[in-house]
Amino acid sequence: MFGAETLDHVGIPVRDLERAEKFYMEIVGLPILTRRKNADGSPRHTYVLAGENIIGLNLPGVQVPPSPSGAPRYAIAVESETRFQSTVEKIKEGRVKSGEIEEGQSDSPLIRSFCFDDPDDNHMEICLRRDGPGGTYLSHVVFEAADLSRAARFYSQALGVEALPDDRGEKLFKFRNHQILGLKAVAALSERTRKHGRAVHVAFNVTQEDFDRMVALITEMGGRSLGDHRAEDGLRPPGERSLYFFDPDTNYLQITAHGEENWDLLSDEEKWRRITENRKKRGQGISSFDAGKKVPG
Numbered sequence: 001m002f003g004a005e006t007l008d009h010v011g012i013p014v015r016d017l018e019r020a021e022k023f024y025m026e027i028v029g030l031p032i033l034t035r036r037k038n039a040d041g042s043p044r045h046t047y048v049l050a051g052e053n054i055i056g057l058n059l060p061g062v063q064v065p066p067s068p069s070g071a072p073r074y075a076i077a078v079e080s081e082t083r084f085q086s087t088v089e090k091i092k093e094g095r096v097k098s099g100e101i102e103e104g105q106s107d108s109p110l111i112r113s114f115c116f117d118d119p120d121d122n123h124m125e126i127c128l129r130r131d132g133p134g135g136t137y138l139s140h141v142v143f144e145a146a147d148l149s150r151a152a153r154f155y156s157q158a159l160g161v162e163a164l165p166d167d168r169g170e171k172l173f174k175f176r177n178h179q180i181l182g183l184k185a186v187a188a189l190s191e192r193t194r195k196h197g198r199a200v201h202v203a204f205n206v207t208q209e210d211f212d213r214m215v216a217l218i219t220e221m222g223g224r225s226l227g228d229h230r231a232e233d234g235l236r237p238p239g240e241r242s243l244y245f246f247d248p249d250t251n252y253l254q255i256t257a258h259g260e261e262n263w264d265l266l267s268d269e270e271k272w273r274r275i276t277e278n279r280k281k282r283g284q285g286i287s288s289f290d291a292g293k294k295v296p297g
């Protein structure tokens with residue numbers, strides 16, 4: 001059966017990395033996986049973990065107001081009622097903008113959920129799921145769509161995710177493992193959707209069998225291919241294939257079909273050595289941000 005298998009990782013924009021780390025670790029209660037550096041050793045981004053899913057807190061962030069639509073939004077499912085309640089309490093004490101606990105309708109994939117903004121105005125959500133892989137994981141991401149039927153066609157046909165009943169005015173689709181992708185219809189895309197911020201993206205895992213067909217369908221169905229800069233930089237292990245692309249609303253996405261090895265966490269030194277070497281071969285250098293010369297902000 002054709003279709004994206006899982007939601008794997010997301011990168012969200014942050015302007016103050018220390019503040020974001022503190023918020024996600026101490027308030028939301030996510031463990032840190034690693035801190036990534038620029039070529040000169042200055043901070044670049046930090047990965048925290050929602051179970052096995054990486055949430056990248058990515059500098060330099062964006063200087064734009066919160067999106068009025070409630071999307072883009074990133075939701076973390078937690079494993080138990082106790083954890084849900086204690087996390088909500090901490091968030092409420094954390095001096096960030098938040099809503100109230102919402103009870104899911106009987107056909108909703110959510111038992112209950114709680115929306116809040118992180119200190120960088122990213123819309124976030126904590127939820128308890130009725131189904132899904134279990135434990136703590138990225139439950140869903142919700143994107144803005146200026147043309148909802150075009151976006152729905154794109155996700156169901158190019159990404160092969162399965163439509164679910166609408167929930168809270170959002171159109172939902174499920175991955176094979178029951179993680180979810182949502183679409184929120186908007187009259188105009190917010191600055192959050194249009195500006196992204198560096199390395200801000202949402203990544204899905206797909207099978208090797210589906211990869212080529214999906215790449216073709218992404219452009220046929222109104223997406224825009226952006227190639228694979230990591231392959232060009234010599235950072236893909238043998239057999240791993242990946243594509244960065246925009247959906248029809250310029251949400252920045254990635255699909256990856258893994259090979260035997262995983263080089264995602266190459267040391268920073270080795271990563272920058274390979275990037276510099278491969279770019280030199282192509283007559284290119286690294287940007288001032290990558291080098292660490294540009295002060296994030």
Ligand SMILES: [Fe+2]
Nearest residue numbers: 009201203254
């Ligand atoms: Fe990625």
